[in-house]
Amino acid sequence: MKKILLPNGLKVSEVALGAMNFGTSTSKEEAYRVLDAYMDMGGNLIDTSNNYAHWAGTGDESETMLGEWLSDRGCRDRVILATKVGFDRHGEGAGLKKKQIEYWVDESLRKMRTDYIDLYFAHTDDPSTPLEETMEAFHSLVTKGKVRTLGASNYDTWRMAEANATALSRGLTPYTVMQQRLSYLYPRSNVAPKYVFNEIANRERLRFLRDKNMPLMSYASLCKGAYENPDLLPEEYEGGKRLEFIRAMAADKGVNPSALVIAWLTNIHRLEGYPRVIPLFSCTPEQLIQNARGLETELSDEELALMDSI
Numbered sequence: 001m002k003k004i005l006l007p008n009g010l011k012v013s014e015v016a017l018g019a020m021n022f023g024t025s026t027s028k029e030e031a032y033r034v035l036d037a038y039m040d041m042g043g044n045l046i047d048t049s050n051n052y053a054h055w056a057g058t059g060d061e062s063e064t065m066l067g068e069w070l071s072d073r074g075c076r077d078r079v080i081l082a083t084k085v086g087f088d089r090h091g092e093g094a095g096l097k098k099k100q101i102e103y104w105v106d107e108s109l110r111k112m113r114t115d116y117i118d119l120y121f122a123h124t125d126d127p128s129t130p131l132e133e134t135m136e137a138f139h140s141l142v143t144k145g146k147v148r149t150l151g152a153s154n155y156d157t158w159r160m161a162e163a164n165a166t167a168l169s170r171g172l173t174p175y176t177v178m179q180q181r182l183s184y185l186y187p188r189s190n191v192a193p194k195y196v197f198n199e200i201a202n203r204e205r206l207r208f209l210r211d212k213n214m215p216l217m218s219y220a221s222l223c224k225g226a227y228e229n230p231d232l233l234p235e236e237y238e239g240g241k242r243l244e245f246i247r248a249m250a251a252d253k254g255v256n257p258s259a260l261v262i263a264w265l266t267n268i269h270r271l272e273g274y275p276r277v278i279p280l281f282s283c284t285p286e287q288l289i290q291n292a293r294g295l296e297t298e299l300s301d302e303e304l305a306l307m308d309s310i
């Protein structure tokens with residue numbers, strides 16, 4: 001797996017591993033197997049949150065299990081650790097107020113048995129807190145060395161631009177990575193996203209990121225396995241022609257459709273109007289091997305343009 005130097009100075013692998021279900025639906029044994037396999041392949045970017053997976057447990061499970069693994073393997077210095085703050089966990093308070101950010105960063109550090117986070121995300125916007133307060137609180141974590149870089153997830157594009165304008169005008173650290181839903185399939189125009197916050201990145205958002213030279217970590221990159229089994233397609237995605245096309249093209253190339261989606265996402269910055277995308281997905285070790293074949297799948301300019309045109 002190749003490494004990419006991001007504009008914010010982080011050197012990350014081409015794909016990121018999602019740890020959302022570790023300790024809840026993914027057992028410790030399975031989590032260790034996929035983490036070890038990912039690292040063996042040259043992966044280094046691992047994504048979690050202070051609230052994963054609170055809908056299936058307490059919300060502490062994922063960070064706690066990652067902390068155990070980092071300590072058991074002694075590999076903290078080889079990992080780029082991304083975690084988040086801002087969403088609710090059992091009514092314990094969603095938001096990006098100074099007090100909340102200061103409390104949760106220390107909780108994340110404690111659970112993950114580390115003294116720094118490489119990439120700290122605002123998990124979602126908090127319109128009830130002034131942007132100045134949020135950006136100042138994040139900046140102070142950077143100056144204290146608790147956090148190296150900042151990202152934003154599930155923000156409207158204009159709000160991210162405002163947050164960064166606020167930060168830069170005050171000499172504070174801006175957001176340098178966005179995390180948003182993106183795959184190959186289009187959203188279904190007549191179905192609202194399940195949650196308003198997690199809409200699929202549209203062309204306007206992608207052009208904004210391209211213009212700002214800001215990478216996108218795409219979550220739900222593999223549409224919950226629907227490229228392999230279309231019956232699993234979440235209702236907010238349009239399957240249709242695009243799904244048929246990518247499945248047929250993958251068969252021609254002799255790879256799984258999910259691998260071709262990874263090839264698409266890791267190459268779309270070659271097309272006008274798209275940013276650098278780092279696909280983020282959860283998987284088993286066996287699925288990881290299949291998906292990583294996308295990193296060896298070559299796409300010509302003509303193939304990329306054709307995929308884009310469907």
Ligand SMILES: NC(=O)c1ccc[n+]([C@@H]2O[C@H](COP(=O)([O-])OP(=O)(O)OC[C@H]3O[C@@H](n4cnc5c(N)ncnc54)[C@H](OP(=O)(O)O)[C@@H]3O)[C@@H](O)[C@H]2O)c1
Nearest residue numbers: 018019020047153219220221222223224225228281282287
């Ligand atoms: N920022 C945010 O708001 C946000 C929101 C959601 C998630 N995330 C992050 O994004 C990560 C990924 O999210 P996600 O798990 O929803 O992503 P996803 O890419 O849509 O789905 C991953 C699922 O797809 C299936 N899959 C993967 N590879 C496959 C293969 N080769 N063949 C068949 N099925 C395959 C697996 O499902 P099965 O286990 O059923 O086989 C896997 O659990 C999370 O872990 C989390 O870190 C962030």
